[in-house]
Amino acid sequence: MDSQEEVEWCDKEKRNGNDVRFSLVDFVKEGQHFISKTLLKAAFEICAMKHNFDYKLVKSDKKVWYIHCADDDCSWRVRAEGLPGSSYFIIKKYVPNHSCALSKRKGSVRTASAKTIGTLIMHMYETTKEGPRSNDIVQYMRSEHGVEISYSLAWDAREYAINKVKGLPEEAYEKIPKYLHMMREANPGSHTSYERDSKGRFRFLFISFGQSLRGFYVAIRKVIVVDGTFLKSKYKGVLLVATALDGNSNLYPIAFGVVDSENDLAWNWFMRQLNAVIADEHSLAFVSDRNSSIADS
Numbered sequence: 001m002d003s004q005e006e007v008e009w010c011d012k013e014k015r016n017g018n019d020v021r022f023s024l025v026d027f028v029k030e031g032q033h034f035i036s037k038t039l040l041k042a043a044f045e046i047c048a049m050k051h052n053f054d055y056k057l058v059k060s061d062k063k064v065w066y067i068h069c070a071d072d073d074c075s076w077r078v079r080a081e082g083l084p085g086s087s088y089f090i091i092k093k094y095v096p097n098h099s100c101a102l103s104k105r106k107g108s109v110r111t112a113s114a115k116t117i118g119t120l121i122m123h124m125y126e127t128t129k130e131g132p133r134s135n136d137i138v139q140y141m142r143s144e145h146g147v148e149i150s151y152s153l154a155w156d157a158r159e160y161a162i163n164k165v166k167g168l169p170e171e172a173y174e175k176i177p178k179y180l181h182m183m184r185e186a187n188p189g190s191h192t193s194y195e196r197d198s199k200g201r202f203r204f205l206f207i208s209f210g211q212s213l214r215g216f217y218v219a220i221r222k223v224i225v226v227d228g229t230f231l232k233s234k235y236k237g238v239l240l241v242a243t244a245l246d247g248n249s250n251l252y253p254i255a256f257g258v259v260d261s262e263n264d265l266a267w268n269w270f271m272r273q274l275n276a277v278i279a280d281e282h283s284l285a286f287v288s289d290r291n292s293s294i295a296d297s
């Protein structure tokens with residue numbers, strides 16, 4: 001079966017970038033799966049653009065996506081159905097030949113949306129800092145998909161793609177509280193703390209695994225090394241780590257923190273969290289060569 005073809009199409013494009021020349025339109029067949037409705041729509045927007053016609057959307061919901069030629073009497077039509085419990089859509093019926101007159105079609109030709117083109121080029125912004133510019137996108141759509149798009153459409157598509165790619169880590173921050181909750185469920189005795197500012201932006205994160213804490217009390221020397229290191233991701237921040245030494249002088253991590261920047265406030269917060277999991281006692285020694293803030297804390 002060819003049910004994997006559309007999935008492969010996406011993968012292939014991701015793997016080879018500009019190396020492969022093929023059109024998604026030429027793949028389209030009955031029984032074919034699309035990983036999402038967005039890609040299904042993209043395929044037919046490009047198809048209509050490439051073959052100079054327009055279509056009407058008859059029905060679009062979670063279960064069905066049904067379009068036919070802009071000419072009501074024409075035989076060209078596509079009916080796709082959503083696979084229950086997934087984002088997939090499968091083409092159930094596809095009549096690829098038009099019965100309408102070619103001259104009639106010329107008048108209205110569908111233009112792919114910025115979202116569609118943005119979806120097709122999104123992967124090119126995932127790994128590089130800059131990604132293709134608007135002119136490159138015009139060229140790419142011409143050579144890879146056989147369609148001419150305007151500079152302004154390419155510009156909008158680029159904006160869409162960049163925002164979509166950039167948006168992903170920001171959405172990931174939203175998942176932190178849920179992640180911490182699940183982490184505590186799975187690791188009894190763990191301590192986590194998460195603070196945001198008044199606008200909901202990330203400030204401090206603290207994680208200490210229950211197993212690490214139990215190990216610390218059983219077998220570890222009462223020396224804790226605290227240190228901070230700058231994170232190199234786009235969102236920067238500083239990783240704070242509290243580490244103990246075991247009987248063989250091996251490093252034994254007790255707690256991790258991520259803070260927006262390494263300053264007194266951040267260290268103070270981190271040490272307070274650490275104090276909540278490791279009882280302060282006279283035999284406990286702290287070692288650090290990093291920051292005067294640590295000594296203060």
Ligand SMILES: [Zn+2]
Pocket residue numbers: 053069070071074075076098099100
């Ligand atoms: Zn037609």
